[in-house]
Amino acid sequence: MTAKRIYxxxxxxxxxxxxxxxxxxxxxxxxxxxxxxxxxGISLFFFxxxxxTGVLLLVYYRPGAEAYESVRQITFVMHFGWLIRSAxxxxxxxxxFSVFTHMFSVFFMKAxxxxxxxxxxxxxxLLGLALGFGFSGYLLPMDELSYFATKVGxxxxxxxxxIGAIAANLLRGGPDVxxxxxxxxxxxxxxxxxxxxxxxxxxxxxxxxRHGNATPPREEAKPAAERKTMPxxxxxxxxxxxxxLISLNILALLASVFPWSLxxxxxxxxxxxxxxxPEWYFMSPFEMLKLVGMVFSSKYAALGEAVGIAxxxxxxxxxxxxxxxxxxxxxxxxxxxxxxxxxxxxxALLFTTIVGYWTIR
Amino acid sequence: xxxxxxxxxxxxxESGERNTRRAFLAAAGVAGAAYxxxxxxxxxRYLASPEEMAMNATQIKEVTLKDAQKQPKGSVLxxxxxxxxxxxxxxxxxxxxxxxxxxxxxxxTVQYEVQADRIxxxxxxxxxxxxxxxxxxxxxxRPLKLFKVxxxxxxxxxxxxx
Numbered sequence: 417m418t419a420k421r422i423y424x425x426x427x428x429x430x431x432x433x434x435x436x437x438x439x440x441x442x443x444x445x446x447x448x449x450x451x452x453x454x455x456x457g458i459s460l461f462f463f464x465x466x467x468x469t470g471v472l473l474l475v476y477y478r479p480g481a482e483a484y485e486s487v488r489q490i491t492f493v494m495h496f497g498w499l500i501r502s503a504x505x506x507x508x509x510x511x512x513f514s515v516f517t518h519m520f521s522v523f524f525m526k527a528x529x530x531x532x533x534x535x536x537x538x539x540x541x542l543l544g545l546a547l548g549f550g551f552s553g554y555l556l557p558m559d560e561l562s563y564f565a566t567k568v569g570x571x572x573x574x575x576x577x578x579i580g581a582i583a584a585n586l587l588r589g590g591p592d593v594x595x596x597x598x599x600x601x602x603x604x605x606x607x608x609x610x611x612x613x614x615x616x617x618x619x620x621x622x623x624x625x626r627h628g629n630a631t632p633p634r635e636e637a638k639p640a641a642e643r644k645t646m647p648x649x650x651x652x653x654x655x656x657x658x659x660x661l662i663s664l665n666i667l668a669l670l671a672s673v674f675p676w677s678l679x680x681x682x683x684x685x686x687x688x689x690x691x692x693x694p695e696w697y698f699m700s701p702f703e704m705l706k707l708v709g710m711v712f713s714s715k716y717a718a719l720g721e722a723v724g725i726a727x728x729x730x731x732x733x734x735x736x737x738x739x740x741x742x743x744x745x746x747x748x749x750x751x752x753x754x755x756x757x758x759x760x761x762x763x764a765l766l767f768t769t770i771v772g773y774w775t776i777r
Numbered sequence: 778x779x780x781x782x783x784x785x786x787x788x789x790x791e792s793g794e795r796n797t798r799r800a801f802l803a804a805a806g807v808a809g810a811a812y813x814x815x816x817x818x819x820x821x822r823y824l825a826s827p828e829e830m831a832m833n834a835t836q837i838k839e840v841t842l843k844d845a846q847k848q849p850k851g852s853v854l855x856x857x858x859x860x861x862x863x864x865x866x867x868x869x870x871x872x873x874x875x876x877x878x879x880x881x882x883x884x885x886t887v888q889y890e891v892q893a894d895r896i897x898x899x900x901x902x903x904x905x906x907x908x909x910x911x912x913x914x915x916x917x918x919r920p921l922k923l924f925k926v927x928x929x930x931x932x933x934x935x936x937x938x939x
Contacts, residue, residue: 472823494826496819 442628443645444652447635452521453652454659455514456624461660462511463617465667466549469504470606477556479602481595484681487557491678502671508550510667512697515543523758526742526751527630533739535627538620540736545613547697552605554695558598563682564692566601567593572705575721592684633751691776700765703772704728735761835859838938839927845934853889858924858936862886864896865926865934866907875924875936876910882917896921 427433444453476494478486490497519539522528528536555566570593574584589596635643646652679689694702705724712720734757742754837859845865848854854865855878862878866889876896878886885900889907896905903915910921927935 472820475824495822495829497823497826499819500823 439649440647442625442648444629444648445631445635446644446646447631449521449525449632449635452517452525453629454656455518455521457656458659458663459511459514459518460617460621461663462507462514462667465507465664466504466511467610469500469507472500473504474606477602479556480599483556483558483595483598483602487559487678498675499671502674502676503667504553505676506670506674507667508553509696510663510670512546512550514663515546516697519543520758520762522630523738524755525630525632526754528739529630529743530739532623532627532630535620535623536739537736538616538623542613542616542620545609545616549605549609549613550695550697552601552609555593555598555601556605557678558682559679560682560686560689561679561692563593563684564688565694566597568692568702569694569698572702572725575718576725577722594684693772693776696769696773699772700768701728703768703775704764707768707771731761731764831860835861839935840937841933841935843933846929846931851891853891863924863936864889865936868894868908872908873926873929873934874908875926876921877924878921880917881912881919881921882915887921 423432444450473490476486476490476497477483487501490501492498522536522539551566551569555562570584570588573587574580576583585591587597587600588594589600631643693699705721705728708724708727709720712723738754738757742751744751840856840858842854842856842865845854845856848865848867850867850871851869852867854867856863856865858877864874864876864878864887866874866876868874878888880887880898880900880903882898882901882903885898887896887898887903887905889895890897894907895913896907896910897903898905898915898917901916903917904913905911905917905921906913910923912918912920923939924936925939927937929935
């Protein structure tokens, strides 16, 4: 009775029952490809894990000159610090992986078509920011590996004519990677990127509520009566939460069985260690640039790099603009060209990543 | 449902079912609590690490203050005993007194005043005796704890818990 009165009091002021009614009417399509609907939620889950473990790391992390020492302290002195750090690093990889899975499922389901163009664009922006999180976070321990990864990573934009060098120097805080770099990467990683990411994520999620789940063209071709749905609340949400639990278990397993290592402290005078390579999600562009560069002789190496970047940029622009040239929404329109494009992109990503890892030794 | 429950056999079966359901829910509850505890325990220990480190520091039995013997009469030296600040007073009568510098009222750090030959807390005006640590006036409810000055020798001053 009292509970009801409290509920009514709050409801009168906040309109909870509208929310409940909304949740009750929200449905999720059921078909052979329904499995892919979980991946946005899984990405969100890993993002929440990142926020949580990130705040925990923030408790002891000190950017600047003490960066390495503080990470060493977190890893070896604080109880379970190694686990928190390992969870943050693993969850970053798992988040990027689920975002990629989510993106490709959206791509092949043609879920970017009208009216979901903004969903596609905001999602890609979120992916770009997630990669920015990955790149900036990777430097923060300031060990050998992160030092050289950042050094090499920032060499790539510096080959862009005119603005490249300026941008790279601004990011580095000078001509070399050092204390200034880690300080500003820290500011990017914990203040600037979250400040952009969170509202964009809100927008992205709001769009999902507004338009609902997209169905693949084959499903859309069916008459409305033949399409099956399930209520979001509680049916789909229960499954979503089960997925989150599975994700958490996988993360806990990876983080505890394969703890993230900490290398030697960075030394600007030391030579790069053998087998140095970027994180797996940066391997593909890294390798693509290398491959294109190899086509050109050393005399035209600079040209090769520019061509590589131009090709890569063209690919990304085509990818971003897909809703505007693959926009036919007549039922059954499969858009084969787009499918082939998607397969080509997957193939290129996998191929260059594999080649990249193959040629490390 | 209501018709079926009239049959005695079904009542037995249903209560059995209820028992297994209850057992299942209890087991699920225990498992869930264990799961949450397994997540919360490392996080708690991680956050509590500095506290444990401080606890280790407070278990110190003795400190040696190098060159503290050179301190002139009628002066004070602030030092750390474990994690808390402490005072080493070399009185005008050549006696050495060491005591904690944490006011027993609200934890401010107290100071030795040579002219008045007393220990004073600036926060709320508490006054302590500079030889015994006894609370003389003001709000402090208890005296300051004395440490034992074990020895004053060539190399320094050794102080231990009383």
